[in-house]
Amino acid sequence: MHPAAIAFQDPGRLHARCEIAGVRRLTFQPGYESSVVLPDGAWEPLPAGYPERFAPGLLTRDGGLVELFRLPDSVVDIRTLATLVYGLGDPFPVTLGETCDAPGLPVTHVSPDSGLRPGLHVDNHQSLAYADRETARRRLCVNLGPGSRYVLLADTDIKSVCRTVHDRYESHRPATSDLGLYVTLRRPLRVLRLRIDPGEGWFAPTAVLPYDESTEGQTQHSVTASWLGHWERGVFGPLI
Template identity: 25%
Template sequence: MIIQDGIKIYPHLDWESKIWLSEGTMVAKGTASNGIQYRDNAFKPLKPWRSANETEREILLGQEGEDEPDLNSVINIVKLPDHVIEELKEYKLQNINSKFKFKHYKALYGEKLDQSIIGLNTYLKTLLIEGQPVPPPSFAFNQPNLETVTVYLKFNALGGLHIDNFDGFDIGQTEHAGRRMCINLGAEVRHLLFINQPINTMIEWMKTKKTVVKEYSQWNLYNDFMRYFSEYPVVKIPIQPYEAYIAPTENMIHEGCTEGTTHYDVSLSYRGAFKNTCPKPVLNSHAY
């Protein structure tokens, strides 16, 4: 199925990277390399991955002359400032491989790390809509070489591609939800997986497949969408160390990926009122 216009990527000035597309989605079954099983009705990208062609890149990337979309249809890719990177490098956060080890680490370096987070927050203020507070940070640790990384603790199972609902909005109100900023603090590239259609568009598409579209929850919607539109591609974009994505994760199907890595994945996330950090399209964002 050909990718359609939808959520746009607005990267930083130096971003030059391939964009990958899957053959669609599939039900994820069995156990991943971390020994954790997928929950029932979990989905993951259908391989193989292929590089997006020029036409597909034009559909996915913000283009000169286009009207800037609503924030709930914008994905930004940002790079931390050099002075923030140098300070964070001192802590060797990529050596942390569990929440338990992180607690031990904080006992040794917590005060200095907290000061670095405060410094990072100063930078974050430049990314937020004016007057909005800096949201609290949240660390996450994932094993390497996983097709999908999100574990549902309630079931101790991998959830696969999903839509967030941290803000508790009903399915028709997700345009009011904040966007998520996820910073890669690990040693290797991690990937953001997403389907480039916002919730409202997915609901409209479902009306072409079902006589009656029920009152969807986030779970019902992404479950139905990936069953009825299983040939629609998943987009995969790399997030290099000390880069971050800012994405409307409560308004799109998405997931993280560490496939191909050998080191633990360490990330720092914030959810808040982030603006479009690159409203003018980056004309030199081409595949390397």
């Protein structure tokens, strides 16, 4: 299994904003796709020594890294944020738009095709095959507030999932349905929940690492803006 590779300098800061839980299957529920994978809600602090499991290795590519950051003070609205994003090094970032999510949602993302929530899922904007997954753009998401929210990250990547559930995985095009089969087979899967406060954001390889976002336990709505792009690590100072 390949865990999430999270950039952090201080394990204590990662502990302070990260929890971990198992997963559950949800089938034929209103508002959700027919079968989805969700966190089971039994959130716990990271065990002692656990952050080191997510430390990037020498071979971790920039495009495979999860990074949390705080926006510069110069960003005062969506226009200045967009200008900032277009200056981060990718001349052609893909704009994914803005969302406004109510508080109390276990997962927030809605599939544009079905209008339903897919639960933990992988992005397939580029529809890349197994062998090309690491070349995908990373997702950049910023919480514009006013409430806090969470990014949810599976601790196992979709390529590891495919190797488990498909004999001919090399020719397979990974999809969210593979994650559902993996959980049905009772393979081990846990989810990290990292708090993202207003004015903070994250990068993540969401074509490789199953993810979603959540406003569970919050009392205010929150607005996000998101892009896809090829960005080097460290374009913002580290948050954790």
